[in-house]
Amino acid sequence: MVCKVHNVKCMKSKPVYIPHEWHDPGDLFIGGMASHIHYISPKPLFNRKPHQSSINIPFVVTKFYQHILAFVFAIDEINKNPKVLPNATLGFHIYDSYSNSRMTYRTTLDVLFKSHHFAPNYKCGIQENVVGIIGGMSSDTSFRMADILGLYKIPQISYGSFELRLNDKIKHPSVYHMVPNEGLQYQGIVQLLLHFTWKWVGLVVVDDEGGENFLQTMESMFLKNGICSASTERVIKNMKFSPELSDIVYDVKSILPSFLRNKAKVIIIYGENPTIAWLGCMITGAMMSQAVFPHYKNLLSTAKVWITTAQIDFTWHAVQKVIDSDIQMFHGAISFEIHSKELQGFREFLQIVNPLWEDGDGFIKDFWEQAFSCSLSNSSVSTFLVNPCTGEEVLESLPAPFFEMNTIGHSYSIYNAVYTLAYALHITCSARTTQARTGARSKLFHQNVEGWQLHSFLRLISFNNTAGDEITLNEHGELASGFDITNLVTFPNKSYIRVKVGSLGPQAPSGKELVIDGGRIKWNRDLAQCLFPSPETCIHCPEDQHSNKDHSHCIPNISNFLAFDDTLAIVSTSSALLLSLVTAMVLGIFIKHRDTAIVKANNRSLTYILLTSLLLCSLCSLLFIGMPNEATCLLRQTSFGTIFSVALSSILAKTISVILAFMATKPGSRMRNWMGQRLAYSIVLSCTVVQAGICILWLATSPPFPDLDMHSMTEQIILLCNEGSATMFYCVLGYMGFLATVSFNVAFLARKLPDSFNEAKFITFSMLVFCSVWLSFVPTYLSTRGKYMVAAEIFSILASTSGLLACIFSPKCYIILAKPELNNREHLIRRKN
Incomplete structure (x- = not known):
């Protein structure tokens, strides 16, 4: 073809190549988007070297070649029937989506704008007039096509997708479905x-x-x-x-x-x-x-x-x-399938298909090679096949999973979609040509039809196809079938x-x-x-029951709580009683030797308060064992928080006393006015009152209560104490952490002061143990359920109590019991000097 534009000659140039397409000229064009070919990358394996099989290869879903043939068959029938479009011929342009979003966008644009006769910077001939596109099969392909076609208001008829997002006629007024409503x-x-x-x-x-x-x-x-x-x-x-x-x-x-x-x-x-x-x-x-x-x-x-x-074949x-x-x-x-009937003449049409039957068919070579496992020349996969194709292969010899000679549901939908567009064109052009006077002008009217003009007719379309089925779209643009x-x-x-x-x-x-x-x-x-x-x-099954292994009847769920006869409970109880016994023995030793220098050196009264609180701490862990009830739920966390606050505030008071005692020894120091029992008792009382206030507020606003957890563990019901307010529970823990942090910092600063028996360094170690235990408790507590959650808290209580008792009092007990000759005032003064 040679065309002249302003005395400049332009020759037909070669279009941009896409490996799989089928183009056939006509006065009006219908586009098609198949889902026939996939580029499948083999699964990467890292225990072997890459080889040639790692290259992306076009895999043909050979059965879906019938979709393309049904499209062409419908176009052929329409062009041979003078009653449908008497003054025009339908052309088509079919591409493949490759089941890839980027390629779907690319090929959709090519259907709309690619000309097979063009020259750079010049418009030669007449642009192909695409009045509608049929596709896609999958929901993703249909949606990507709608992104492009909706901008130009070109009708899109999906032949296999039930995409919910495309049912919104406000957002996607140009999309129609040649499939029934999925809710059915x-x-x-x-x-x-x-x-x-x-x-x-x-x-x-x-x-x-x-x-x-x-x-x-x-x-x-x-x-x-x-x-x-x-x-x-x-x-x-x-x-x-x-x-x-x-x-x-x-x-x-x-x-x-x-x-x-x-x-x-x-x-x-x-x-x-x-x-x-x-x-x-x-x-x-x-x-x-x-x-x-x-x-x-x-x-x-x-x-x-x-x-x-129905989406599956x-x-x-x-x-x-x-x-x-x-x-x-x-x-x-x-299988639920889209309704279909056998199309008269379609089987005979399939029987004439062969690799040389149509020059424009860009799908046939890859289809033929993979369907029959043979090699054709000039094909993208020929290098991977050994046996040449004989030319005697026929589609009827293929097993049904690879190709069917009977009309399949999606092919039937494509056939009906082509006829739907053709009848909409027929109505549109009939309305136009009644005003035309000559056949030539009628031809011109056909060429000027725009896709957006078909929508009013597509919404009301109703006809009987060649198989005798009525084709009608409902108010949602879906096939009323x-x-x-x-x-x-x-x-x-x-x-x-x-x-x-x-x-x-x-x-x-x-x-x-x-x-x-x-x-x-x-x-x-x-x-x-x-x-x-x-x-x-x-x-x-009810919430408190679950099905047996055979799913024949329901059985009660097992109660999950830390019962007294549980192994964890026995170990916890024994540990708590043993720790309380050791603490009572230490308290007894200090009371018996209350007049010795080492007991009197670091505030004897605070020592008694600390040991008593540690004794109660070990015993309060017993509140967590057994079936939860209203009393134990109210006392568990509040008593634990308050008693531990007494212990921590006693340690803080002892450490502050060490610092004040050192500062008071300096000449002219006013710190002597602060010395005495009153300051120590004030620190203990004020710190404890704050924690007690938090606990009282907790109990007054959202107190803990016995509860059941039926969802966290299958086949078990967790009996637990619901904390009521998780915020208040973490406030109690947070305040304890605050006291421990302050005590640690003060003890760390006072660890090297030359007091007569400076226990600040032992308090420093005890606070390290205490903080380590409770920092690890929080994630453990949050990640466990049932009796193991309770056991985690009991362990934290006993571990932190043991740490305080061992780090602070074991050095003193050692001197009192094993080295009594060191437990005198002269030795302590000598150590101080």
Whole structure:
């Protein structure tokens, strides 16, 4: 083609190359977005060197090539029918999304603006007039396309997506769905389970927004109908496959799906087509694991009744061909499918397909090579294949998981979508051409039709397709139709047929939308005898009960608290009594030797107060043992906090007394006025009153009380003291921490003062122990539940009490009992000097 613009000649230039597209000229264009090809990166393995298999390879979902052919078949029919568009021909431009967001944006823009006849800086010829685009199959592809097409108000008809976000006609007024409302499918699943009295099921869902919505909706419907979910397995959307057997076995060993381990015989699968590919690899890997690891045989249960939603088709790809996956693992599956009928002439159309049949088909080569495992010249994957294609291959020879000759649901939706756009164009152009006087002007009208002008007609579209089905869109832009229920019957040659066994109609009375013929269903061979032994009953156990291992009845939960006969309680009680006995003995020693120099040297009265408080601290730990009641709950934390505050304030008073005693020895010091028992008692009293005030405020506003925790531990009820106010509890602990920190700092500063018997350095060590114990207590307390939480607090009380007693009093007891000759005034004065 040569065109002249201002006397400048421009030649047809080569467009930017995209490996997979199909372009066919026409007066009006319909775009298409397939999900036929995936670039799958093998799972990275770090225990071996990278090799050629690490390169991204285009993997063709060969079964989906029928989607593209259904599109072309519909265009061909329309162009041959003078009653639809009598004065124009439909052209098309089909791309692939590659199941990749970035490529979806790229190819959508190419459909709209890429010209196959252009020269740089010049417009040569007429721009392709795209009046609508059909796609995509997945929710993600549909949503990415809508981002672009919504800006230009070009109609988009999705043929497989139930994307919830696209149902908002305010945000996405240009999107239509050639699929029914998904809520009808949810009702059908519940009615199917109730029909066969299946009350114990597992769920496999894709891990995205749609999967979460499915779970929330189904769990609510299950609860209303007495159905229980045994397990939920989430499948990531962007998964990686490895064709090596050892890697498949390794994956199953490391991430064995829960639904293969539980006893639920019915598994509902919600997702998109990669989900079924992942499932096939996992089950194949599980079977391999049983052969490689015999102990897996009693753990894995691969015989299930699979229930799949309409977004899923039973497709096999090249990876599954390599690992020799067998479709018989899904024998007996029950599928919800988009309603479809056989299209007259479509099978004959498929029979003429071959690698040389159309020059514009950019999909056929990769499809043919991967479908028949042979090599064609000038193909992107030829280097990986050995046997050349003979030219005698026919589509009918392929097993159904790789290609079907019967019309599949998504192909039927694409066929109807093409006709929907064509009839909308027919109405639009008919209204325009009634004003035209000549056929040439009529042709011009066709060329000037814009996509946005079709919306008013698409919302009201209604016609009968060539198969006799009425095609109508509801007020939400969804197909006003229902679903087919099919049963998968597999054969030893790795093929299958889909047998229609029921339907799901939106016009039926509520609760009776499902019609199914159970007698026509071929069940899984390993389950046929045991799937319906008797009607199942499934009830939710009360909060204080849980189901037994066989899920046949409810049994009471076990009470969890630190009982007196518990091993932890016996050890704790023995430790508390032993510590209190040792503390009482130390107190007795100090009382007996109260007139000796070492007892009198560091404020005898404060020593008695400290030892008494330590004795009570060890005994207050006993309040935490036994079944919680109102009295023990009120006393546990408040008595513990108050008594420990007395001990800490006594230590602080003793340390301050050491500092004042040293300062008072200096000539002219006024500190002598502060010396005496009054200051020490004031420190102890004031510090204790603050903690007592916090405890009183706690008890007055939000006191602790006995409580039950039925959710933190399965199969157990935790009997505990609810703290009432966690803030007040941590205020008590925080104030103790404040006293300990002040005591540590004062003792650290006074540790080297030359007093007659300076115990400040021993107090420093005791405060280090105390702070270490309680700093480690807080995270331990927060991370444990039940009796172990109580045991953690008892241990902290006893450990910190032991630390104070040992660090402060063991040196003194050693001198009193083992070295009495050092316990005299002359020796202490000599040490001081």
